[in-house]
Amino acid sequence: MKLTVLGFNSAVPTVRSHPTAQLLVIRNRHFLIDCGEGTQVQLRKAQAKFSKINHIFISHLHGDHIFGLIGLISSFQLLGRNISITIYGPKGIKELIETQLRLTESYANFNLIFRELTSKESELIYEDEKVTVHTIPLHHRIYTNGFLFREKPKLRKLNIDVISKYPEIKICDYQNLKLGKDFICENGTVLKNKDLTSSPNYSYSYAFCSDTVYNPDIIPLLKDVDVLYHESTFLNDLKDMAYKTGHSTALQAAQIAKDANVKYLILGHFSNRYTDISVFKKEAETVFPNIILPEELSTIDFKEL
Amino acid sequence: MKLTVLGFNSAVPTVRSHPTAQLLVIRNRHFLIDCGEGTQVQLRKAQAKFSKINHIFISHLHGDHIFGLIGLISSFQLLGRNISITIYGPKGIKELIETQLRLTESYANFNLIFRELTSKESELIYEDEKVTVHTIPLHHRIYTNGFLFREKPKLRKLNIDVISKYPEIKICDYQNLKLGKDFICENGTVLKNKDLTSSPNYSYSYAFCSDTVYNPDIIPLLKDVDVLYHESTFLNDLKDMAYKTGHSTALQAAQIAKDANVKYLILGHFSNRYTDISVFKKEAETVFPNIILPEELSTIDFKEL
Numbered sequence: 001m002k003l004t005v006l007g008f009n010s011a012v013p014t015v016r017s018h019p020t021a022q023l024l025v026i027r028n029r030h031f032l033i034d035c036g037e038g039t040q041v042q043l044r045k046a047q048a049k050f051s052k053i054n055h056i057f058i059s060h061l062h063g064d065h066i067f068g069l070i071g072l073i074s075s076f077q078l079l080g081r082n083i084s085i086t087i088y089g090p091k092g093i094k095e096l097i098e099t100q101l102r103l104t105e106s107y108a109n110f111n112l113i114f115r116e117l118t119s120k121e122s123e124l125i126y127e128d129e130k131v132t133v134h135t136i137p138l139h140h141r142i143y144t145n146g147f148l149f150r151e152k153p154k155l156r157k158l159n160i161d162v163i164s165k166y167p168e169i170k171i172c173d174y175q176n177l178k179l180g181k182d183f184i185c186e187n188g189t190v191l192k193n194k195d196l197t198s199s200p201n202y203s204y205s206y207a208f209c210s211d212t213v214y215n216p217d218i219i220p221l222l223k224d225v226d227v228l229y230h231e232s233t234f235l236n237d238l239k240d241m242a243y244k245t246g247h248s249t250a251l252q253a254a255q256i257a258k259d260a261n262v263k264y265l266i267l268g269h270f271s272n273r274y275t276d277i278s279v280f281k282k283e284a285e286t287v288f289p290n291i292i293l294p295e296e297l298s299t300i301d302f303k304e305l
Numbered sequence: 306m307k308l309t310v311l312g313f314n315s316a317v318p319t320v321r322s323h324p325t326a327q328l329l330v331i332r333n334r335h336f337l338i339d340c341g342e343g344t345q346v347q348l349r350k351a352q353a354k355f356s357k358i359n360h361i362f363i364s365h366l367h368g369d370h371i372f373g374l375i376g377l378i379s380s381f382q383l384l385g386r387n388i389s390i391t392i393y394g395p396k397g398i399k400e401l402i403e404t405q406l407r408l409t410e411s412y413a414n415f416n417l418i419f420r421e422l423t424s425k426e427s428e429l430i431y432e433d434e435k436v437t438v439h440t441i442p443l444h445h446r447i448y449t450n451g452f453l454f455r456e457k458p459k460l461r462k463l464n465i466d467v468i469s470k471y472p473e474i475k476i477c478d479y480q481n482l483k484l485g486k487d488f489i490c491e492n493g494t495v496l497k498n499k500d501l502t503s504s505p506n507y508s509y510s511y512a513f514c515s516d517t518v519y520n521p522d523i524i525p526l527l528k529d530v531d532v533l534y535h536e537s538t539f540l541n542d543l544k545d546m547a548y549k550t551g552h553s554t555a556l557q558a559a560q561i562a563k564d565a566n567v568k569y570l571i572l573g574h575f576s577n578r579y580t581d582i583s584v585f586k587k588e589a590e591t592v593f594p595n596i597i598l599p600e601e602l603s604t605i606d607f608k609e610l
Binding site: 093 | 316317318320342343345346349350366367368371372375376379380383384397398401404405411446447
């Protein structure tokens with residue numbers, strides 16, 4: 001799993017930094033998460049392959065998370081895209097995009113599929129043979145979801161050196177071994193799976209939570225994830241303002257990370273009032289040690305954490 | 306009159322350059338012309354004063370001319386704007402913006418006035434005591450207007466040295482002198498205005514034409530303007546493609562400039578297929594000498610041309 005933070009500031013785009021957008025690459029799936037204005041240029045700067053982005057997850061319909069989406073879709077079209085794309089986001093996102101496509105006379109050449117979200121409970125919204133995505137219901141001024149990305153448990157690894165000693169085991173048996181099954185020889189001897197295979201590679205998980213007030217209800221969903229991104233718009237001296245505007249502080253984000261026992265916490269969605277974002281890390285570290293401050297266009301490889 | 310080119314490429318935003326947007330400052334009025342994605346950040350880079358932009362002129366509803374508008378309006382709101390803003394653009398622009406405001410729950414705190422354009426003839430769409438703006442009907446794939454900005458004729462300048470020799474001329478008479486009227490003394494003597502005043506300062510004009518096929522019908526509207534911006538998406542070897550896509554070539558833009566007897570021609574809206582834009586200048590100079598290639602964020606002061 002590799003995460004490229006394309007932008008992490010809040011509200012108004014600045015010369016210094018871009019609004020929320022992240023590219024998560026997981027088992028060769030390229031998932032775009034949120035899409036503030038200017039995201040398509042950030043994707044270019046990150047040398048992302050536009051054609052590989054087939055799924056876009058939008059947390060909520062505030063401008064700093066959505067205003068770059070129509071431009072990206074429009075560019076997909078101009079670049080001759082013909083592969084369908086699925087957009088997951090709050091109810092209304094279909095009307096938002098389709099109204100713009102209609103009025104700008106920019107009909108997409110590809111299939112644009114909307115999966116509009118309305119549930120206030122966590123739900124499975126994406127699943128294939130290797131990956132699942134669940135929503136994380138958040139509390140903001142407007143209907144908002146975070147997203148939990150999980151690699152499914154991987155197959156056990158074959159111990160070829162051991163297996164090769166048993167000519168009875170054919171290639172067509174490998175899949176069952178990978179799935180953890182014992183091998184029964186023709187003479188009835190049982191070869192234990194744990195002798196023929198070793199533990200599968202680790203399956204990573206990533207939780208994206210923006211924007212939200214401090215909300216301990218999400219902790220069970222985040223339990224033990226490898227990396228949590230949790231917004232921290234303000235420092236804790238402004239926790240009343242954070243609550244009023246539907247946001248969290250760095251301290252609150254760290255408390256969520258600690259209580260959910262996550263491995264690493266990425267902070268973000270910083271208010272433009274702070275010019276030096278290291279203050280967020282300092283505050284969060286008083287509660288939780290493994291804090292990552294995002295850098296625009298830098299990629300976090302989960303294996304290397 | 307000062308023109309800052311904020312972006313000048315066509316279609317898809319790139320790392321290299323931004324889509325169409327220009328800021329025209331004329332007699333302390335700040336007019337934004339077109340607003341592709343990322344324009345608000347370009348305005349920041351140009352150190353433009355957001356609060357002074359009270360009129361926005363949108364040529365047409367293609368994304369590379371409009372997708373930055375909702376973000377700019379949203380930022381105006383977040384920055385606490387309370388002065389009304391007027392947006393001039395094709396019919397549909399009101400629905401485009403209001404749908405986004407409604408679905409993103411970002412109602413503006415200021416009065417957002419739409420002047421929707423439908424006429425196929427040139428019309429006066431803005432006038433105050435110093436400036437006029439007329440539309441320039443263009444031919445593109447979608448309903449499109451250029452805009453012609455003119456300073457009104459200025460007042461004659463008082464020759465104070467001469468005037469002070471006539472105590473009969475009071476300060477309250479100055480306005481009539483500036484307007485070109487003679488002064489009649491109490492004894493009936495007529496003092497000729499041309500002896501009391503000198504010619505007014507020059508009144509500048511600027512014409513913005515993007516996007517359009519080569520269309521000589523606009524020449525009478527552009528006659529003798531100081532600066533013409535005319536799109537030149539392609540070079541002339543692709544003139545068939547230019548026509549097919551509703552665009553012009555550098556040679557065609559230069560022909561319009563020559564036939565309209567303008568003083569300077571700014572080229573722009575270059576196709577991304579050209580990495581070196583100096584080829585546009587070279588081609589245009591074969592027809593018309595005074596070609597300006599835009600530079601992002603550079604300001605052209607009409608007095609210094």
